[in-house]
Amino acid sequence: MKRIFLTAVSMLLCMTATQAQFKGELALSQEFINKNLHDGGKQLKYLAEQTPEDRMPRTFQNGKQQPSNTGWWTSGFFPGTLLYAYEGTGDTTFLALSKDKLRILEKEKNNKSTHDLGFMIFCSFGNALRLTGDSTAYKEILTTGAASLATRFSPVTKTIRSWDHGKWSFPVIIDNMMNLEFLTQVSKITGDKKYATLAKVHANTTMANHFRKDYSSYHVVDYDTLSGKARAFETAQGAFDESAWARGQAWALYGYTMMFRETKDKKYLKFARHIANFYLTHPNLPKDLIPYWDFNQDKISSDSKYYPYKDLRDVSTASVVASSLLELSSYTKGEEATNYMRKAEHMLKSLSSPAYQAAYGENGGFILKHSVGSIPHNTEIDVPLTYADYYYLEALIRYDRLLKGKPVILF
Ligand code: GLY
Numbered sequence: 001m002k003r004i005f006l007t008a009v010s011m012l013l014c015m016t017a018t019q020a021q022f023k024g025e026l027a028l029s030q031e032f033i034n035k036n037l038h039d040g041g042k043q044l045k046y047l048a049e050q051t052p053e054d055r056m057p058r059t060f061q062n063g064k065q066q067p068s069n070t071g072w073w074t075s076g077f078f079p080g081t082l083l084y085a086y087e088g089t090g091d092t093t094f095l096a097l098s099k100d101k102l103r104i105l106e107k108e109k110n111n112k113s114t115h116d117l118g119f120m121i122f123c124s125f126g127n128a129l130r131l132t133g134d135s136t137a138y139k140e141i142l143t144t145g146a147a148s149l150a151t152r153f154s155p156v157t158k159t160i161r162s163w164d165h166g167k168w169s170f171p172v173i174i175d176n177m178m179n180l181e182f183l184t185q186v187s188k189i190t191g192d193k194k195y196a197t198l199a200k201v202h203a204n205t206t207m208a209n210h211f212r213k214d215y216s217s218y219h220v221v222d223y224d225t226l227s228g229k230a231r232a233f234e235t236a237q238g239a240f241d242e243s244a245w246a247r248g249q250a251w252a253l254y255g256y257t258m259m260f261r262e263t264k265d266k267k268y269l270k271f272a273r274h275i276a277n278f279y280l281t282h283p284n285l286p287k288d289l290i291p292y293w294d295f296n297q298d299k300i301s302s303d304s305k306y307y308p309y310k311d312l313r314d315v316s317t318a319s320v321v322a323s324s325l326l327e328l329s330s331y332t333k334g335e336e337a338t339n340y341m342r343k344a345e346h347m348l349k350s351l352s353s354p355a356y357q358a359a360y361g362e363n364g365g366f367i368l369k370h371s372v373g374s375i376p377h378n379t380e381i382d383v384p385l386t387y388a389d390y391y392y393l394e395a396l397i398r399y400d401r402l403l404k405g406k407p408v409i410l411f
Helices: 002-019 030-050 075-089 094-111 115-134 136-148 174-190 195-208 246-263 266-279 313-328 334-351 386-403
Strands: 056-062 064-068 171-173 222-224 230-234 371-374 381-384
Touching: 030 094, 030 171, 030 386, 056 075, 056 094, 056 386, 075 115, 075 334, 075 386, 094 115, 094 136, 094 266, 115 136, 115 174, 136 174, 136 195, 171 195, 174 195, 174 230, 174 246, 174 386, 195 246, 195 266, 222 386, 246 266, 246 313, 313 334, 313 371, 313 386
Parallel strands: none
Antiparallel strands: 056 064, 171 222, 222 230, 371 381
């Protein structure tokens, strides 16, 4: 009986994996993918040499490295990017380099002062567990990290609190959707459904409050801690409160596509398709599909302090969206699936062109140029960013899997 049950479960898992594959023709070649994985990896080795042992690469600005400590929200991306380079090239140097960084990052599993533990702990240790199966240590780190993140969940607001700073009472930013894969995976690792339940509750509350009628997302929603109701809808990194900050739309698209994968609940898939439609049909999306930092940059007036930066692109958004669309194309059919695939391919081609990809040794060793951290905070403006490289390599790895007839999903 048990064997029949296990066979049925494994058949179901196989079916799910087979379904997570684009069924049409692929337009990019294996040579293209191999070249970009190889060139990206070479650049990462250079970047590793530029980075102090106790720091993580963050950006390169005014001719100088600007590394971060491990408490900064982007600290998990470099070890994760190195793991993708290892996966894509088979070169174990990347695994060793990643392990050096994982060692200094581990302590952040106890950090309860940030919601960014998905980026910090899952993009790093989640990939380490997936690729090495070094189970006991990595499972403990992931589980402790998820428990730290869960302390930020409120049963009143039915969301995970994003920030402890600022003017808000209980701020939740759209970026927080990116923590949910961490929680659903830790439920799988531990068998404790609590984390997956928190993920679903957070995704549902965000779906109800964070989006406008056109399926564009607000950046920050502030919740009333007594009634649990959404009380303010604002931006921190976008052009203005009612604008569509580009990276926020990318986090939303990735988050709801992933929530469909993790739950098989079709409402998340439907939502992801609406978000993709907003993004891909927007009249301000440039022809090379690398977006401006804000979809409503054309509304920035000439007396605004943002005006000089109005036309800057955000490459990090394009990396996240390319990776998301590869997954979304596998959950849809016919022309719709082909459209997502063609758009992802177009984005990957643009990102891999000299306009956005740095030559070896340039750009401080980061792979991609021209991202924007936060124009309102006057930080990281038109620079490389570690997460742009992470999601670019993730997209290349996903595409490589498709070329080899494997499911696009990694987890
Ligand atoms: N999570 C912060 C950002 O996307 O800039």
